[in-house]
Amino acid sequence: AQSVTQPDIHITVSEGASLELRCNYSYGATPYLFWYVQSPGQGLQLLLKYFSGDTLVQGIKGFEAEFKRSQSSFNLRKPSVHWSDAAEYFCAVVTSYNTDKLIFGTGTRLQVFP
Amino acid sequence: DVKVTQSSRYLVKRTGEKVFLECVQDMDHENMFWYRQDPGLGLRLIYFSYDVKMKEKGDIPEGYSVSREKKERFSLILESASTNQTSMYLCASSSRHSGNTIYFGEGSWLTVV
Numbered sequence: 001a002q003s004v005t006q007p008d009i010h011i012t013v014s015e016g017a018s019l020e021l022r023c024n025y026s027y028g029a030t031p032y033l034f035w036y037v038q039s040p041g042q043g044l045q046l047l048l049k050y051f052s053g054d055t056l057v058q059g060i061k062g063f064e065a066e067f068k069r070s071q072s073s074f075n076l077r078k079p080s081v082h083w084s085d086a087a088e089y090f091c092a093v094v095t096s097y098n099t100d101k102l103i104f105g106t107g108t109r110l111q112v113f114p
Numbered sequence: 115d116v117k118v119t120q121s122s123r124y125l126v127k128r129t130g131e132k133v134f135l136e137c138v139q140d141m142d143h144e145n146m147f148w149y150r151q152d153p154g155l156g157l158r159l160i161y162f163s164y165d166v167k168m169k170e171k172g173d174i175p176e177g178y179s180v181s182r183e184k185k186e187r188f189s190l191i192l193e194s195a196s197t198n199q200t201s202m203y204l205c206a207s208s209s210r211h212s213g214n215t216i217y218f219g220e221g222s223w224l225t226v227v
Contacts, residue, residue, distance in 0.1 A: 009154075032214060043118075043204060043220040044157075051214070090156060098164070100145050100208040100216055101172070106156040 002027045002095045006105035014113050015083050021076040021108050023091030032094035033074040034102070035065055039087045047089075050074060061085070086112045117141070118219035120205050126225045133192040135222050137205030146188035147206040147216070148172075148180065157204065163188055195226045 003026045013019055025031055032051050036044040048059025055067040065076045074091060091105040121136040139146065145164050149157040149172075159172030161180040169180050177199060181189045188207075192199055202223050208216040 034216070036218075041221075041223075043218040044206075046215060046217075049215065092157075094214065098210075100214050101147075101159060101162060102157075102206075102216055103159075104149075104157040106154060 002093060002103050004091050004093050004103055004105040006089075006091055006108050008108045009106070010109045010111070012111040012113065013081050016080050019076075019078045019081045019085070019110070021089050021091075021110070023074045023076065023105060024072050025074065025091075025093045026072065027093055027095070031074075033065075033067060034092045034094070035059065035063070035074070035076050036090045036092060037061075037087050038090065038107075044090065047076070081110075081112055083112045083114060086110055118205055118207055118217050120203075120219040120222045122222050123220065124223045124225075126227060127192075127195050129196060129226055131192075131195050131226075133195050133224065133226075135190040135192075135203055135205075135224070137188045137190070137207075137219060138186050139188075139205075139207040139217070140186065141207070141209065141217075142185065143207035143209040143217075144185070145208045145216075146182065147208075148178075148188065148190045149204045149206065150174065151202040151204055151221070160190065160203075192224075195224075197226050200224060200226045 005024045034049045035047040050067045088107045092102045117140045147162040148160040163169045163182040179191045205219040
């Protein structure tokens with residue numbers, strides 16, 4: 001069965017530090033992969049997506065993610081975190097290309113200290 | 115910009131009440147979704163619809179039903195609300211023509227007392 005694992009429930013970093021959020025997926029075919037961010041009390045905003053092609057994907061707000069098929073991973077990175085990046089981050093995979101059904105990981109809450 | 119609007123941000127309902135959560139999108143998307151979000155569980159798909167009057171069960175459909183009479187509107191119905199349905203509900207929409215990107219509303223917080 002398809003699944004997405006985010007092994008880190010909660011991460012704390014200092015402002016200006018680099019960030020990597022982990023995501024592993026289980027999916028037989030070529031996946032469509034997404035990272036979403038959710039600020040407190042808000043809906044989800046798309047950060048970036050991978051469908052095919054270049055395995056390093058650039059997104060909004062200075063985020064990037066790298067698709068590694070051999071490791072079944074799609075980790076999110078940012079070289080220098082800002083206090084406004086504090087939020088919850090969700091990795092997701094589409095399981096049906098016709099209907100865009102998403103399976104989400106359980107999320108990683110990011111806390112940023114000044 | 116795509117707009118997915120959930121009409122009610124915060125609701126408090128009593129056990130046994132019938133609850134309607136409404137969602138409207140303005141981009142003529144054929145796919146619409148209802149997710150439920152709970153701490154530590156991420157988002158779980160309740161129902162989705164890929165066309166008017168079409169619906170399919172997601173991973174946790176028990177206790178819920180949906181209605182899609184018009185393309186832009188997708189309603190989630192709790193026939194008899196229970197306390198374990200207290201949660202954040204998120205509506206989303208997508209289209210093949212939007213690059214399969216899924217757009218989310220801001221969510222509806224439902225408390226059942």
